[in-house]
Amino acid sequence: MSFTQSIDLALASQVGGHGLPATAIEAALSAVGTAVERLREDQDKGTLPLLRLPATTDDLESIRATGRRLRDGATDIVILGVGGSSLGAQALAQLADYLVPGLGRLGDGPRIHFFDNLDPLTYAAVLERLPLGTTRFFAVSKSGGTGETLMQVIAVLTALDRAGLRDRAKDIIFGLSEPQKDGKRNALRDLLAPEGVSFLAHDPNVGGRYSVLSNVGLVPAAALDIDVAAIRAGAAKALAPFGDDTELKDNPAAVGAALNVAATLEGKGIAVVMAYADRLERFMKWWVQLWAESLGKDGKGTQPVGALGPVDQHSQQQLYLAGPKDKLFTVITTDVAGKGSVMDEALSKRAGEPGFAHKHIGDFVAAQGLAMIDTFAKNGCPVRRIHVPKLDETAMGQLLMHFMLETILTGYALGLDPFDQPAVEEAKILAKKYLTEGKG
Numbered sequence: 001m002s003f004t005q006s007i008d009l010a011l012a013s014q015v016g017g018h019g020l021p022a023t024a025i026e027a028a029l030s031a032v033g034t035a036v037e038r039l040r041e042d043q044d045k046g047t048l049p050l051l052r053l054p055a056t057t058d059d060l061e062s063i064r065a066t067g068r069r070l071r072d073g074a075t076d077i078v079i080l081g082v083g084g085s086s087l088g089a090q091a092l093a094q095l096a097d098y099l100v101p102g103l104g105r106l107g108d109g110p111r112i113h114f115f116d117n118l119d120p121l122t123y124a125a126v127l128e129r130l131p132l133g134t135t136r137f138f139a140v141s142k143s144g145g146t147g148e149t150l151m152q153v154i155a156v157l158t159a160l161d162r163a164g165l166r167d168r169a170k171d172i173i174f175g176l177s178e179p180q181k182d183g184k185r186n187a188l189r190d191l192l193a194p195e196g197v198s199f200l201a202h203d204p205n206v207g208g209r210y211s212v213l214s215n216v217g218l219v220p221a222a223a224l225d226i227d228v229a230a231i232r233a234g235a236a237k238a239l240a241p242f243g244d245d246t247e248l249k250d251n252p253a254a255v256g257a258a259l260n261v262a263a264t265l266e267g268k269g270i271a272v273v274m275a276y277a278d279r280l281e282r283f284m285k286w287w288v289q290l291w292a293e294s295l296g297k298d299g300k301g302t303q304p305v306g307a308l309g310p311v312d313q314h315s316q317q318q319l320y321l322a323g324p325k326d327k328l329f330t331v332i333t334t335d336v337a338g339k340g341s342v343m344d345e346a347l348s349k350r351a352g353e354p355g356f357a358h359k360h361i362g363d364f365v366a367a368q369g370l371a372m373i374d375t376f377a378k379n380g381c382p383v384r385r386i387h388v389p390k391l392d393e394t395a396m397g398q399l400l401m402h403f404m405l406e407t408i409l410t411g412y413a414l415g416l417d418p419f420d421q422p423a424v425e426e427a428k429i430l431a432k433k434y435l436t437e438g439k440g
């Protein structure tokens, strides 16, 4: 396993009255047991294509080839898309230092930019400054109809026009969307087909927020030279307990789901994941969408919160420890002890911290993660620990699959459909109406 999970400090027997009582865990495990059977059935019948992705290898060469087309000769790679069409790729890109403070540029390779949020000022300035001739745009939208992505693509075509590069659009822009359905529009394809832009197909049966292991997540990863086969192999590890007779208590995704179901039964409405690693910051953004869109329905669901350690100890810890006991915490740690700068003895003493002498910065971060976990427990806050010794492609693949499985099982156990998101349409439709009416 690329990580270990421990739930002991989530139990009332360990942390007191605000922890999860044995009765809630038992009830949750029983519901999750049924959910696991359903997932195994999905697997046997092939009704959930997501479950086939970890073992799939025959598409990897074409994924790598598209990655090379995005990268070769490029100074900049721009990924256009929102939510499930962006966040998984961002999580993976952090393995190559994307959005890691101060390390934005990957070695000598191209810069990568994800424009998932639509902000007119940012986007106009970026299109002004990007060397368009050496930039590659990858426009991703499962539905092909997301307004933000369509506007961004139209703006790119207009900018190419202005720069006299419009006839090169097919070399500069690449698309990824569902195949055109009979009689139905796919706006992104309709927009780009006349430019000669080539498209990859989004599997219609893999939802956007579950698509990170498909070409949606893996093409940008391959463009950054990330080992995409290892990501899938890691995901296979998380799925393995569903393919054999592993007991429920030894199946990490099932245990994680049971923990969340028990927290729901106990009225804990907030799920906080706090990761002690810069390279997991986007992973948490990805998880927040996964959790919120999959489980927030029928008046149910828990509020996902992503936090980063140690920095958020200095902004959120007060509430977490002394506020309402309505949260289930997950702390993700990595092996950082012994890593980073070593503290000089004389300077440590001068700073009034003799205990720093000869310690690495990583020793401090490791101690902080552990101290936070123990402090949660001492303050009666249920906490699960996930420890990832080495955050590499395999571990990331396993983490991604673990959290997707945990989410699906939680949905099944709570009687929710974890794959739809009916509530998101209303405001989208109203916004397009207001736009035509000139309101806003």
Ligand SMILES: O=P(O)(O)OC[C@H]1O[C@](O)(CO)[C@@H](O)[C@@H]1O
Pocket: 082, 083, 084, 085, 140, 141, 142, 143, 144, 145, 146, 149, 208, 209, 293, 421, 424
């Ligand atoms: O990939 P698309 O179809 O552009 O959708 C982007 C995102 O928008 C949503 O539909 C929500 O509005 C998400 O479910 C999805 O990940």
